[in-house]
Amino acid sequence: MSMTRHKKFEDSESCITRESKNRDASFNAGRKFLQNVLNSDNEEAMEEAVELPEEALEDMEIDLSKKKKKYKIRKDYARIFMLSEWMLEVPQDFAENWYMVPCPVGKRVLLVAQKGLTRLYTRKGIEIAVLKTYLPGGNHKRCHNSFTILDCIWIPNKEECYVLDVLAWSNQELINCDTDFRFYWLRSQIEEHPELQTIRKGVNDCSVIQLPYLTCDQPFYDCLQSMCKSFSIDGLLFYHKQIPYTNGRTPLVTWLKAYMLPEVLNMHIPEELEEKPASYVDFETHVLKVIRDEKIRLQNRQKRKEQLDNSVSEQEDME
Numbered sequence: 001m002s003m004t005r006h007k008k009f010e011d012s013e014s015c016i017t018r019e020s021k022n023r024d025a026s027f028n029a030g031r032k033f034l035q036n037v038l039n040s041d042n043e044e045a046m047e048e049a050v051e052l053p054e055e056a057l058e059d060m061e062i063d064l065s066k067k068k069k070k071y072k073i074r075k076d077y078a079r080i081f082m083l084s085e086w087m088l089e090v091p092q093d094f095a096e097n098w099y100m101v102p103c104p105v106g107k108r109v110l111l112v113a114q115k116g117l118t119r120l121y122t123r124k125g126i127e128i129a130v131l132k133t134y135l136p137g138g139n140h141k142r143c144h145n146s147f148t149i150l151d152c153i154w155i156p157n158k159e160e161c162y163v164l165d166v167l168a169w170s171n172q173e174l175i176n177c178d179t180d181f182r183f184y185w186l187r188s189q190i191e192e193h194p195e196l197q198t199i200r201k202g203v204n205d206c207s208v209i210q211l212p213y214l215t216c217d218q219p220f221y222d223c224l225q226s227m228c229k230s231f232s233i234d235g236l237l238f239y240h241k242q243i244p245y246t247n248g249r250t251p252l253v254t255w256l257k258a259y260m261l262p263e264v265l266n267m268h269i270p271e272e273l274e275e276k277p278a279s280y281v282d283f284e285t286h287v288l289k290v291i292r293d294e295k296i297r298l299q300n301r302q303k304r305k306e307q308l309d310n311s312v313s314e315q316e317d318m319e
Contacts, residue, residue, distance in 0.1 A: 078125030087254035104231035113138035114147035136170035
């Protein structure tokens with residue numbers, strides 16, 4: 001697989017060049033998305049509340065015990081996330097131009113604070129929580145006319161929202177800024193508002209906490225050991241410093257499980273992160289299995305969609 005990796009995956013410089021060519025399109029898409037947020041009073045932008053089938057809830061990683069609940073779907077919020085690829089090879093500029101962000105076990109959400117409410121949406125645009133927060137626009141006492149949009153990991157049982165990235169803060173659009181600036185801006189804003197980390201029901205219903213980010217020219221051991229005391233670590237995201245926030249998968253954001261670090265990066269990790277799944281053989285085998293399982297899942301989803309379309313068509317013919 002190593003030869004295939006080198007042929008298939010570009011170096012960071014080539015990726016950045018390619019992404020730069022698409023920057024205007026990405027920027028326009030981002031502006032359209034932010035405009036949709038501002039115009040969210042328009043009910044046509046929000047689908048009617050629907051009861052989703054169990055298969056759809058599984059695809060969307062929603063608790064099946066709540067499958068009878070009706071969910072609101074925002075089509076314009078779906079697929080806005082910047083998503084990672086597996087780190088199939090270590091980038092040549094890894095030490096100089098990449099950040100590492102440890103990620104807790106939780107649900108990936110888009111946090112939208114505006115008009116006095118803070119709403120959380122899944123990657124499919126499903127609204128799963130409505131809260132009050134100290135974020136600009138997030139409650140009626142804090143900048144009601146502002147809006148803030150964050151890419152987060154939500155841990156509902158702990159009432160914690162860990163922030164990965166920022167798309168907009170207090171009406172300041174940041175989608176087209178590079179990672180270096182977005183992370184700096186986010187840190188400075190959250191440090192200015194320590195009240196975001198204190199839960200006050202009806203005012204700040206959950207803690208909003210920025211995840212630490214480290215340059216990749218240093219060991220991660222101390223950071224990971226410290227984070228283990230705060231939450232269960234799911235894995236690590238790696239961001240190139242020079243990319244804007246773009247929707248969809250990009251090779252300039254990569255992902256590893258913590259127990260893969262010794263194998264892929266030759267790094268020592270805390271003992272509590274060394275445990276591997278019983279089925280784990282090695283990194284290459286694991287990634288191939290994940291890709292194969294994802295392909296099967298997508299095929300099954302397409303079959304269900306076709307079956308549903310055929311059923312609807314038959315009903316229309318009968319009428």
